[in-house]
Amino acid sequence: MCTICKACVTLVLAIAVVTPGWAIVAFPETVDLDSLFWDGPLGAAIDDSSATFHIFAPRALRVHVHLFGEPFQPAIASHALTPLAQGCWAGEVRVPPEARYYGYTVAGPDEPGEMYDSSVVVADPYSPAVVTENHYTHGGRTLLYPPGEFDWEGDTGIPLRPEDLIIYEAHVRDLTVDPSSGVPDSLRGTYLGLCHKDGPGGLPHLLRLGVNAVEFLPLHEFGNLEVSYRDSSAPVFNTWNPYERNHWGYMTSYFFAPEAYYATGQSLEPKGACGADGRQVTEFKQMVKTLHRHGIAVIVDVVYNHVSQYDLNSFKLIDKEYYFRLAKDGTFLSLSGCGNDFKTERPMARRLIVDSILHWMREYHVDGFRFDLATMIDDETLEEITRRARGLNPAVILVAEPWGGGEYDLGRFSRLGWSVWNDRIRNGIKGRTPGSEHGLILGAFLPGEDHATVLNHLMGSVIEGGGPLLSPLHAVNYLESHDDHTLGDFVRIALGKADAHAPVADMLQHVRLTQDELRVHRLASLALCCSQGSIMLAQGQEFARTKVIAPTAAPDTLVGYVDHNSYNKDNATNWLNYDHAAINNGLIEYYGAMIALRKAYRGLGEASCESVTPLDTGDSLCVGLLIASSDLGDPGDLLVFLNGSPRHVKARLPRGRWVPLVIGDQVGTMPNSSLQGQLTLPSTTGALLIREP
Secondary structure, eight states, rough: OOOSSSSSSEEEEEEEEEEEEEEEEOOOEEEEEGGGOSSSOEEEETTTTTEEEEEEEOOOOOEEEEEEESSSSSEEEEEEEEEEEEGOOOOOOETTTTTOOOOOOOOOOOOTTTOOOSOOOOOOTTOOSEEEEESTTEEEESSOOOOOOOTTTOOOOOOOOGOOOOEEOOHHHHHHHHGGOOOOTTTTSSGGGOOOOOEEEEEHHHHHHHHHHEEEOOOEEEEEEEEOOOOTTSSSSSSSTOOOBOOOOSOOOOOOOOOGGGGOOOOOOOOEEETOOOOOHHHHHHHHHHHHTTTTTEEEEESSOOOOOOSSSSSHHHHHHHEBBOOOOBOOOOTTTSSSSEOSSHHHHHHHHHHHHHHHHHHOOEEEEEEETGGGGGGGHHHHHHHHHHHOTTTOEEEEOOOOEEEOOOOHHHHHHHHEEEEEEEHHHHOTTTTTOOOOOGGGOOOOOHHHHHHHHHHTGGGTTTOOOOGGEEEESSSSOSSSSSSHHHHHTTTTTOOOTTOOOOHHHHHHSOOOHHHHHOOOHHHEEESSSSSEEEEEETTTTTBBBOOSSSSTTTTBOSOOOOOOOOTTTSSSOOHHHHHHHHHHHHHHHHHHHHHHHHGGOOOOOEEEEEEOOTTEEEEEEOOOOOOGGGGSEEEEEEEOOOOOOOOEESOOOOEEEEEEESSSTTTOBBBOOOOEEOTTTEEEEOOOO
């Protein structure tokens, strides 16, 4: 066995000997891995009774493709592939009529730290559809015949300008799986559940709220199941996740395949499997088409910085050294905090990421992407994504989570012309922690921030005001996401209604908002909807959703406590409860009215810095903005006040007469109520007014 160093590999160039069942190859030349690039086909091409397979496996000694009639039964045929140039292997094989699935085995250098195992079948990295075992090892087989033509009925997507985006961050399953959604049992928690048009939950709720884009938590096929809890025979001893689940989806296994668990008729019951007939492909497309018909764009949260941690991962078993960032001793780096960091800078890893993005745009009409831990993706890959994606769709939505791996850089993505999650406004308006560090809506400034800082947050955190962004159009302003406490629970804890360290005694009382809570939430809604750039709400933010850990079979000692990290709970902790939404219906109506106003007045999302004038309200915790927006087509200039002060504030109005659009808890045009001279703002209230012509 030849020795393989970490800096270079022996490139497979020719077959030296072929023996029955095996291709034994010679290694006459050493080549830097980064010099390899295969620009030909990858994956499987099916033609009548034959198929041609291509797989990039640069350090492999032998590669076989195996055909299956049943996904996890013995193979009905196996064929050795032939090494081509640039690290690619290929073969054309006859496909028996009963074959429905395929997978690969890869043999490679037998050196310390390697993960090659020619006894383990892995699915194709370019799989358009996968059937997976319901086990944390997540064994997969690629469907030879995924569903074919789909009638898009003329659908071409939803082109939206950044400043027009009103995003709803959501989890496909959470939106409809709870019985309170009114979705039929057979559709609850599925892609098709979001096509159901009756009942209080799912699509009708989105339409009622008025959002024009949904940003779904990851929908690429991912490792749903984690290692058994406190099982000493497992590869790691799981002491942290009694649910043995990864609900949110940030553990991608296959970059081209839709998650099968969200198709109809699937479950994660032990010894079962998901995705055997490929219906996830058609049902995902039906969901996208339905949302588009109702004017809602689809953004998918994508995870390219790491892959699933505990499964029989194709990349690890095809070539660990090529696809991952490794320490000197060959162990995985985990700056992502997720067990393995994907080496995005490798040419073929870069190609795979870009091919994946284009696949979702072409095949699924996806309108945009939110990139998880985007700072861990190298610059060249980001630039290639930008060039290729915008070449296909100039209006494609590209959003970065601008941190990860110890880095934090909003400006890097702004310079690329991307949008970024603007956590600066989140922290400045809401606060960092509910127990101590509060923001404007709770009557405080964060340490190191002041009135001017908050003004800059509202202006999209642009450079002109001391922020990092080149344009407010690059800001995705938000106050809540899937991470950390919900805004509802943050406010409950901050106001002393809930205790982060004690169980909730009365759920209905906990859910129902007090007048003090309502004032804070209305002020938060006004601040968000008057911020420049895009805006994003998290699912349930509009009714102050709570995440109280629900009773389940899992041995969780914190049942009844408010949860700030619910990544592992496929239960009522995360599922949207529309009965709770009905309890706080007034807040939903307020959010809906604010969203309607944002759509009606361009000055609320696309005003330039030059057109916004800060106003002196006499109280640093009361922010005032005059927006000269008539040049944007609005019928008059706009005036925004956000009073986070514990005191009433008498704010001086600029010259002219002003018609209230929002005053405290009232939203909408208020006839015969124009004001001039002065406006009294009670504590924790806001106002939005428009100047009479």
